[in-house]
Amino acid sequence: MIVCPGRPLPFRADHFCGLETQMMYVIEDAINGILMGSIYGLTALGLTIIFGVLKVVNFAHGSLLMVGMYVTFWTVSLTGLHPYVSLIFVIPIMYLFGYYLQDIVIKPIFKAEKNVREPLTVIIVTTGVWYILDNLTLLLFGPQYRSIQDNLLKGKMIEISDIFISVPKLWGFATAIVTAFGVFYFFQYTRMGRAIRATSLDRDAASLSGINQYKIYNMTFGIGTAVAGIAAVTLVPFYNIFPTVGVLFDIKGFIIVVLGGLGSIPGAIIGGIIVGLIESIGPQFMTATWTEGIVYGLFLLVLFVKPSGLFGVKYDW
Amino acid sequence: MEKRHAFWKIMGTTLLLALFMAASLVISPVMAGDKVIKIGNIIPLSGPSASVGDQGKKARQMAIEEINLAGGIKSLGNAKLELYYADSESKPEKGVAEAERLINTEKVNVLTGCWNSAVTYPTSAVAERYGVPFIVPVSVSDKITDQGFKNVFRIAAKDSWWTRDQFSFLKDMQKEFGASVKKIAFVYENGDWGKGFAGQWKQLAKEAGYEVVMDEPYPSTATDLSPVVQKIRRSKADVLMLVSNAADAILLTNTLAEYKVKLKAIITSGGGHADPSFLKAAGKNAQYIFDIVEWETDVNKPGAKETNAKYKSKYGTNLTGEAVDAYLAMYLIKDALERAASLDPDKIRQALADTDLKEGPGMIVGYDAVKFDATGQNEQASLVMVQINDIGNGLERISVWPKSARRAGYTPVFPKP
Numbered sequence: 001m002i003v004c005p006g007r008p009l010p011f012r013a014d015h016f017c018g019l020e021t022q023m024m025y026v027i028e029d030a031i032n033g034i035l036m037g038s039i040y041g042l043t044a045l046g047l048t049i050i051f052g053v054l055k056v057v058n059f060a061h062g063s064l065l066m067v068g069m070y071v072t073f074w075t076v077s078l079t080g081l082h083p084y085v086s087l088i089f090v091i092p093i094m095y096l097f098g099y100y101l102q103d104i105v106i107k108p109i110f111k112a113e114k115n116v117r118e119p120l121t122v123i124i125v126t127t128g129v130w131y132i133l134d135n136l137t138l139l140l141f142g143p144q145y146r147s148i149q150d151n152l153l154k155g156k157m158i159e160i161s162d163i164f165i166s167v168p169k170l171w172g173f174a175t176a177i178v179t180a181f182g183v184f185y186f187f188q189y190t191r192m193g194r195a196i197r198a199t200s201l202d203r204d205a206a207s208l209s210g211i212n213q214y215k216i217y218n219m220t221f222g223i224g225t226a227v228a229g230i231a232a233v234t235l236v237p238f239y240n241i242f243p244t245v246g247v248l249f250d251i252k253g254f255i256i257v258v259l260g261g262l263g264s265i266p267g268a269i270i271g272g273i274i275v276g277l278i279e280s281i282g283p284q285f286m287t288a289t290w291t292e293g294i295v296y297g298l299f300l301l302v303l304f305v306k307p308s309g310l311f312g313v314k315y316d317w
Numbered sequence: 318m319e320k321r322h323a324f325w326k327i328m329g330t331t332l333l334l335a336l337f338m339a340a341s342l343v344i345s346p347v348m349a350g351d352k353v354i355k356i357g358n359i360i361p362l363s364g365p366s367a368s369v370g371d372q373g374k375k376a377r378q379m380a381i382e383e384i385n386l387a388g389g390i391k392s393l394g395n396a397k398l399e400l401y402y403a404d405s406e407s408k409p410e411k412g413v414a415e416a417e418r419l420i421n422t423e424k425v426n427v428l429t430g431c432w433n434s435a436v437t438y439p440t441s442a443v444a445e446r447y448g449v450p451f452i453v454p455v456s457v458s459d460k461i462t463d464q465g466f467k468n469v470f471r472i473a474a475k476d477s478w479w480t481r482d483q484f485s486f487l488k489d490m491q492k493e494f495g496a497s498v499k500k501i502a503f504v505y506e507n508g509d510w511g512k513g514f515a516g517q518w519k520q521l522a523k524e525a526g527y528e529v530v531m532d533e534p535y536p537s538t539a540t541d542l543s544p545v546v547q548k549i550r551r552s553k554a555d556v557l558m559l560v561s562n563a564a565d566a567i568l569l570t571n572t573l574a575e576y577k578v579k580l581k582a583i584i585t586s587g588g589g590h591a592d593p594s595f596l597k598a599a600g601k602n603a604q605y606i607f608d609i610v611e612w613e614t615d616v617n618k619p620g621a622k623e624t625n626a627k628y629k630s631k632y633g634t635n636l637t638g639e640a641v642d643a644y645l646a647m648y649l650i651k652d653a654l655e656r657a658a659s660l661d662p663d664k665i666r667q668a669l670a671d672t673d674l675k676e677g678p679g680m681i682v683g684y685d686a687v688k689f690d691a692t693g694q695n696e697q698a699s700l701v702m703v704q705i706n707d708i709g710n711g712l713e714r715i716s717v718w719p720k721s722a723r724r725a726g727y728t729p730v731f732p733k734p
Contacts, residue, residue: 025547025551028547029544029547032541032543032544032547036540036541036543040540143594144593144594144597144598145563145564145567145592145594145595145597145598146594146597146598147567147571147598147599149600155571155574155575155602157575157576157577164575164576164577166543166575238571239540239568240564240567240568240598242563242564245564248538248540249540252540276541279541279544280541280543280544281544282544283533283544283545283547283548284544284547284548284551287533287534287535288533288534288535288536288539288544288545288548289507289534289535289536291544292536
């Protein structure tokens with residue numbers, strides 16, 4: 001006997017439904033979960049990249065995502081382009097934004113704390129950046145909720161018999177996978193990627209071999225910010241844009257990154273998909289507020305059992 | 318040089334102090350020799366609710382000017398009304414202290430305020446202790462009039478009436494359009510507000526005999542609401558009732574449209590659905606939603622349009638529900654004073670208790686009369702339901718219920734096509 005989701009207690013005879021309907025519901029929810037989860041993963045990807053190299057949890061990551069969303073919003077609404085075409089503008093703008101944010105605001109703190117392995121004050125500085133960016137946006141654009149009314153993806157659905165699949169989320173899924181592979185390839189096989197990995201393993205040794213670690217940091221921060229920009233582009237077609245939007249994804253991002261393993265690229269995407277699946281399938285069997293509980297429970301469990309996360313390396317060096 | 322600095326500092330501080338004192342004291346000038354009735358107003362003029370307090374202040378000011386211009390209180394020898402303001406800063410302790418000051422030092426005849434329920438509640442006890450009539454234009458918490466006080470009179474609807482009116486509306490709609498509703502889904506934000514509403518909904522649904530097919534709180538911070546929307550779709554509900562904050566209201570409305578959820582009506586509870594950016598961000602997907610509000614500018618009442626136009630030309634914004642309640646409060650005081658023909662607090666109190674105000678410039682609210690029950694609650698108060706629709710001027714909020722307040726010439730769309 002399977003209980004029909006969406007029916008209240010107490011159960012009655014007509015509250016049970018066929019296995020086929022039930023299977024269809026689960027498939028539909030699983031698809032949504034995977035699509036949405038991969039987008040969560042993409043929002044967390046930049047966080048994991050920056051942590052992997054700088055060894056700093058970037059609390060301003062959600063705000064960078066928010067900045068990316070505003071850049072996308074204005075590009076799309078001013079030019080009327082397909083949201084994904086705006087990537088041409090968003091990626092370089094966000095890369096430069098991240099590069100110089102690190103160079104001007106965070107680097108001096110790094111230099112002041114260069115003998116500390118995990119510079120704590122930098123975390124505090126990123127928190128400051130978070131508040132400044134959010135409030136600056138509030139000041140400039142007001143508290144309004146915006147969304148792009150006439151973008152080419154908004155509200156598009158693929159309907160296969162009774163199963164609905166959101167087109168903008170499908171685009172987001174594809175983008176997340178491509179971005180993750182792209183970043184992975186870059187770190188693994190390019191000369192610059194190797195330099196970044198060398199710095200992440202041992203920044204003093206890297207410096208001794210002629211790598212300018214601060215430049216590497218700037219670049220990594222730029223890459224992380226650009227990835228946040230890509231995530232912003234995937235969100236804009238179906239999500240609202242407002243000054244504190246980053247906070248919602250920030251918390252989720254931290255959970256995903258710890259779940260998947262701090263610094264791990266596949267970990268971020270898989271962690272995102274796990275969270276997405278729980279959020280999507282869970283509510284059909286319980287109230288939606290409980291799924292948050294499950295996500296946090298899983299988060300704690302992973303911390304207890306495998307503190308390095310599902311894909312994290314146990315000893316980082 | 319040093320001394321000069323100190324001198325300017327002191328001068329500056331004194332000036333500032335004087336300014337503050339002037340601002341917080343008498344606002345409306347009164348001719349010497351006139352008989353004066355003092356009305357103390359405790360409202361949030363700074364702090365988080367300052368914008369609401371400011372609207373209330375402007376509406377009071379406009380009403381008082383009209384009343385005084387028309388000859389004041391005739392039964393008291395054309396006595397003029399005079400407003401005293403005190404800033405509550407939305408803080409209960411400030412409200413209490415200011416009430417003491419207004420009563421003891423300024424010797425006000427009537428008190429009004431305080432918008433924030435948390436401030437009104439303790440302040441009403443002060444007014445009761447001194448036996449000063451206390452008029453509450455709007456503060457929704459039920460408990461304000463549940464204290465058994467003799468001097469507290471509330472004009473606006475209380476908390477529990479919001480849900481009551483949503484259900485009366487639903488019943489009236491079914492009767493008017495001959496459509497029947499059986500299954501109801503409740504979806505609400507997971508906070509005090511949403512849960513409070515849902516608790517009352519469940520009771521009302523049980524009394525009215527509806528089948529509740531879904532009862533679902535959701536986190537307001539959710540980044541994806543399609544799982545909840547899927548659940549609504551699968552529950553096959555006729556009517557969906559929502560309590561949402563801003564971001565989730567937009568997300569839910571868009572997602573419901575994307576998944577083509579078939580509903581006869583969506584009834585919402587203000588909050589996010591009344592947010593000015595909601596219509597813009599949800600666009601066409603918001604069409605046909607019914608929302609509950611205290612007041613809407615298009616309410617079909619004699620004088621409403623003119624009063625709103627006057628207010629707008631004076632202060633630059635439309636009247637809000639809070640402003641209308643404050644405006645009505647001044648006319649209520651005038652009405653009671655005319656009948657009391659005395660400044661004796663007991664006589665004023667009695668006159669207020671006997672109020673049956675049906676017309677006059679103040680009656681631009683959605684309901685037809687002000688009449689207080691034994692607890693001091695205006696038993697005639699009700700809320701207004703609006704429908705979001707486009708009748709040629711883009712999407713707008715159109716008053717539809719109660720029928721007497723419906724915009725002339727508009728027929729609500731029910732059930733939703």
